Amino acid sequence: MILSLFDQFMSPTLLGVPLIGLALTLPWVLFFQPGARWLNNRLMTLQAMFMNWFVKQIFQPMSLGGHKWAALLMSLMLFLITLNMLGLLPYTFTPTTQLSLNMAFAVPLWLATVIIGMRNQPTHALGHLLPEGTPTALIPVLIVIETISLFIRPLALGVRLTANLTAGHLLIQLIATAAFVLFPMMPSIAILTSILLFLLTLLEIAVAMIQAYVFVLLLSLYLQENV
């Protein structure tokens, strides 16, 4: 069978068993549970430090009602970062390249923030549809525009993550293929391509972390508006 460049994004199955379940749950074993100890080893200390720092970062500007979301957003962040970073290893499958997964995260969470806003403080939530200081003539147009932007948010969230990761993986595969094919023919060009591949890998590591952070940050912002 002829492999196309997009075959790396096919959801893997083995004998009819969808392995994406395994890909989604196995990262769980990588995180250490805080044991019954006061002083932990280095990994546990670093993990706890990271979680503390992250929760403080995200939830400092948030009012008290939004703090209920701390566990959800923290675990979402860890999940996304782990999936993204593990996907950079060779021969791995990144579940976050599937649009279905990312939309499954984005739409319910975004909808939850909107519904919370509409239920608890409907005027305030609707007030977000009109930015302050707009000239009177532009108000109808702006309301329509803001409503459209509100409904585009889940789409943007999901597609942003999917597109970034898919593009990154695709580029890695393309440039790696180029280096591989050029290697017997023109080794010097292959070396240049390999250098490009290395830089791209560094970029992809950064993108993996940044995209996960952006996803969670935007959700926290939407929550801040509405809580």
Place this chain on the structure above:
Amino acid sequence: MLSVGQLKTHHSFSVEFVISRCFAGFSRETSLRLCRRARRGRNKKQGARRSNNSASQPSVMLSRLIVVSVNSLKGCGPIGAGLVHASRSLHTSPQSLAPLPPLPEKGGKVRHGIFPEELFQLLYPKTGVTGPYMLGTGLILYMLSKEIYVINHETFAAASIGTAIIYGVKKFGPTVANLADKINEEKVAKAQEVKDVAISSLTQAIDDEKKEQWRVEGRSMLFDAKRNNVAMLLETNYRERLHMVTNEVKRRLDYQIALQNLHHRLEQEHMINWVEKNVISSITPQQEKESIAKCITDLKVLAKATQARAAA
């Protein structure tokens, strides 16, 4: 098919430890749910164990035995004891939770970052120092030549991410480790400081108490000194009063003496005056003329004697 007892791997990452730790945090409801599922699968499981050939059963059934933690099943009634007994081969450490054994200071020793040192020690008696390296080289060449591992574009991607990871670990590893150690050290130092402050304040209190006791011992000397002082004051006072009394008595007696002297003198003067008065009154004028004439003749004689002496 790996039997359950052969699941031991490197001690810091043994699978059953990790999985049991993962599931140890389950709530009671979840563990009961797992328990019921385990109970439903019990007959099938017992069939698998008795037949001793789990190839006929799907592997997911046996994995349920491994995956469910001992702790969450203990309270599950009659099934719990059976499962605990059955999974005893998985127990590699004493079961008590307290006192917790101390965590090892560092992780297991590894060579080249991934290969545990135990592998090298295992192979050393038979193949010496280069044994594991020959094994590694042989395996890699075998996989390459038989095309079990095919070199393709992923190899290049693996090389580049491998370089990135190794570079990152080598460069930032010590920094991050020091950061983690520093956080732990600060935690310990804070607790230690509390302990030290408590100890020092208590030692200070002990010293103060001892000083107070020493002071109390000296108090008897203080009382003695004070007693001496008071005694001296009393003595002085007594002496003063004695002196005063003596003086007063002497004054009284002096007065009496002076009075007596006065009496004596008065009597004497009175007597003399009386005698003189009487004598003078007894002198007649005749006698007076005779005495005066006698005095004049005496004087003439004396004057003549003196003139004679002066002329001589």
